[in-house]
Amino acid sequence: MTTIDSPASLRSAGLEGERHRVIGDARVLAGLDQGRLDLQRHLLTHGPQPELTRDDYVQLCEAVGLRGRGGAAFPVALKLQDLPARGVEAVVVNGSESEPVSRKDRLLLTRSPHLVLDGAVGLAHALRAPHVLIAVHDPAAATSLREALMERDDQLAIEVRDTPGRFVAGEARAVLSVLEGGTAVPPGRRVLPTRRGYHRRPTFLSNVETFAQLAVLARLGSRGFSSTGLTSEPGTQLLTIDGAVQRPGVIETPTGVPLDTVLQYAGAEPGPVLLGGYHGRWLPQTDGVLLQRPEVSAGIILALGSGTCPLGEVTRVAEWLRSQSAGQCGPCVFGLASLVDDFARLTIGDSQGWYDAQRHLGLIPGRGACAHPDGAARFLTSALEVFDDDVRRHLSGQGCGRPVLGVLPVPGGTR
Template identity: 90%
Template sequence: MITVDDTRVIGEARVLAGLDQGRLDRQRHHLIHGPLPVLTRDDYLRLCEAVGLRGRGGAAFPVALKLQDLPARGVEAVVVNGSESEPVSRKDRLLLTRWPHLVLDGAVGLAHALGAPHVLIAVHDADAATSLREALVERDDRLAIEVREIPSRFVAGEARAVLSALEGGDAVPPGRRVLPTRKGYHRRPTFLSNVETFAQLAVLARLGARGFSSTGVITEPGTQLLTIDGAVQRPGVIETPTGVPLDTVLQYAGAEPGPVLLGGYHGRWLTQTHVTLQRPEVSAGIILALGQNTCPLGEVTRVADWLRRQSAGQCGPCVFGLASLVDDFARLTLGERRGWYDAQRHLGLIPGRGACAHPDGAARFLTSALEVFDDDVRRHVSGQGCGRPVLGVLPVPGGAR
């Protein structure tokens, strides 16, 4: 295992190659990775199909399907979603501040292959924006490349919210669910994915399908970036082969025993950690260890209240549904049996009815909590409580840790 500060590599360093050299400028980037091959659209499509590459954001959508859905001509832009609005995730910001040229290679190489005249990079982190702009000074990509700073709210990271912000609108998902490949930037066909996806594309272009597939699982080979936090001794970002056992990652991070949240605050809870980590299960690559010293229901209620405050405010399931659930879980934590019944009822009404994925994701997180923390629920509604304080193990922006 290679370790530098809070960034580690299990196995072969690919995306994080040159970890011990600090931020890679253009010269050091080329020394480590070599020049980027010039590939056609068909080349990228064949490579992505051969390795089953999936987007490294929350949706884990197959990259090859996005490419196939684009028209043969008239692609307006390639958009790099660097908003990383999930409060725990740090992998994309790490890439943008330390490996900006790898991300730019992936975006620029694909833009040339698609004939797209624009590359737009959306970020909300000032350090990431500065790093990208410094990297662009070192390059001559013969494209219009812009770095745009957008708001950092949770829903602002959704693909359609990013496009709205890039066009000068509010950073919220519109009610219509139209794929960016059909109507994206300025309502023209657009390829949009997150930062790590473009870094992986740059690695894939250089290694080819066979080299890329020399590590990881057969169904989706290669490596993945994981952010681990919570009740761990060594939080941070880890590059691992796909399919690495969750237990291995928890051990390297020095995690305390206890439940684990996979996929962040739209993810699900696990009590058994004998699973392998690959998409779409691991979603945006977030692992949160809860430990055994904090009140699970209190932690979940804190996160639910933060999720409520992140609502775009444009549909009932978000505005009223999430507010009701916060009240339900707060009453349940205080020992009110009625809170449990109301939570079950409201959780059954929300999925599939929102204007975006936020209410569904929040409901998934809370439904999973009721299932996994069933024993704690019983203790609370019995009036005994679990006997543990709320330590703030789950990071909430603006809240106590």
């Protein structure tokens, strides 16, 4: 791993209420210290986008082991190789960033839209795909994209489509459903977009940061791209950090940066950390943890601190996850509702709530129509494991003695 800059040398900048920082050298966030990059400033910062072939993209992605920057962290080269030689219908940019904590994709779309467009348009030309579709649920991001498109002449059909902001609406198959005029829920049948995507034809779909990283990779080449980060997965990554921290926001770091370095720089309070958002997992300690994919999942770090009730915080999030159900299978409709009740009873000292939670958590994984029940179960299972001491205090009837401060943000909730 390359040497990480000391905290004294780290740089930060505020962007109209959305703070971003950089550990090491800025790449996807380059130039944002002066605000939004219009086309002229984008080209001055990054240079022109090279014209690459499909084989060029495959070779570059293989050389650096580039993974998608959404929750699945699927190797980009494998996704490209799974597409047919002809007949690719569209390149889809999934900007429906519905995880309530994540802000990295919105930051790119609102402040560096041309970098994302370069990645998507360059790949579309290489794949000979006639359409680029950008699914966005944030109004400011959609406006920024449409303004950027007015500055460009890509000679390609590019559309910005508005999507709902619900949690499951950001799942790839839910995005495709919305783009085709359907509802924003993932269908029960799990088919890869590379085989059956937009209009049931082969489609390359990935999230916003993936396309920004592709644009950087195309410019730097594999050697330049690999000059920072892990040898096994070089480059940089965007992380959103929130919770019990003094400096929340989006941070660009080399891959493999120690979690403690990021927590120290963000001014995090000591305590448990949630890695990967509300489909992620809790960590009881952070010593020796390196931030890399797929472990870092959607690039979200939440510090809980020590002043709030962990079980109360988790129950609040469980209730929100239940409200975000697609409503199309038993694990979502009944399983998540049962778990909310289980955790609420556990929190007030009902031992049967603990037993019921264990039973229900064992029944949910692998049975849902989409990944939402599995992700919620993973979040809650790791909470019971990491907060075991707190569980015992609550079951003793004494409680943990701490109020529920709302450190974990949920839409419509208080902080």
